[in-house]
Amino acid sequence: MDLRIFTEPQQGATYDTLLGVARATEELGFSAFFRSDHYLHMGDVDGLPGPTDAWITLAGLARETERIRLGTLMTAGTFRLPGVLAIQVAQVDQMSGGRIDFGLGSGWYAEEHSAYGIPFPKEKISRLEEQLEIITGLWSTPVGERFDYTGRYYELSESPALPKPAQPKVPVLVGGLGAKRTPALAARFADEFNVPFASPEDTGRQFGRVRAAAEERGRKASDLVYSNALVVCAGRDDAEVARRAGVIGREVDELRENGLCGSPAEITDKIGRYREAGSERIYLQVLDLSDLDQMELVASEVMPQLD
Incomplete structure (x- = not known):
């Protein structure tokens, strides 16, 4: 089971804070640092000092880390035109030496769009x-050839389809719980499919839909990596678990039900249930970015149990 770190900087984080978490991610042996792509905080927090841009952040981290993969869960499709986004991601992939995974979603948080004057179309899927x-067409167009596209929403003419990523193929992540269109998109475009914040039972059902859609499209279901994103709240004892839950404004019982919460042994056991549902990778949503000790606890007492 592959463990990755997943952050929500819109809740309040500077670039330096994120750099500290990314460096800890690398030093502790996690395989990747991911972040959300949001411009407005959620819930009862002030969001200070304000949002950081996902791809500017990852560009900086690309130059300040060496091993870990970097990516988004998920880049909001409403924020950037696809041609511009293809350039941005390709450039950051070059800056990282080919360590980018690219998660793209439709965008969903209406309030952040109105807060920053970003159009929020109805036809997001x-x-x-x-x-x-x-984006995949631009990246796969051979150097020296042109890319043309005419769709309902976008039109590209005589694009040189440059720059190219450093990787021959940037892994593409698609995710969600939609029963029909989401599995179809994953079957067509994804190298990895992610289920966010769902039970092992719901995870298994959604993975089944994606596997079926992939096979219908002529792909092997095993061509995709299957993953989950889950909040983590780990502690050596009940008091430490309760303290960490309080810091992030959550109830212990709710976290035990909906996330990875409890002692290292409890978390290891819960991860085993996701493995049985077909998960191969877990994105640990770390909500207190100042608590690097929690990351060290997971790395030292959970990760070795998952080999």
Whole structure:
């Protein structure tokens, strides 16, 4: 089971804070540092000092880390035009030496769009399909050839389809719990499919839909990596678990039900249930970015049990 770190900087984090978490991610042996792509905080927090941009952050981290993979869960398709986004991601992949994983979603948080004057279209899934067609098409166009595209929402003419990522193929992540269109998009475009914040039972059902959709499209279901994103709240004893839950404003019982919460042994056992559901990778949503000790606890007492 592969463990990755997943952060939510819109809740309040500077670049330096994120750099500290990314360096800890690398030093402690986790395989990747991921972040959300949001411009407005959620819930009862002030969000200070304000949002950081996902791809500017990852560009900086690309130059300040050496081993870990870097990516987004998920880049909001509403924030950037697909041609521009293809350039940004390709450049950051070059800056990292080929360590980018690219998660793209439709965008969903209406309030952040109105807060920063970003259009929030109704046809988000249809737009996402065109965005995936364009971005993957630009990257796969041979150097020296041109890329043209005419869709309902976007049109590209005589694009040189440059720059290219450092990797021959940037891994593409698609995720969600939609029963029909989401599995179809994953089957067509994804190298990895992610289920966010769901039970092992719901995870297994959604993975089954994606596997079926992949096979219908002529792909092997095993061509995709299957993953989960889950909040983590680990402690050596009940008091430490309760303290960490309080810091992030959550109840212990709710976290035990909906996330990875408890002692290292409890968390290891819960991860085993996701493994049985077909998960191969867990993104640990770390909500207190100042608590590097929690990451060390997971790395030293959970990770070795998952080999």
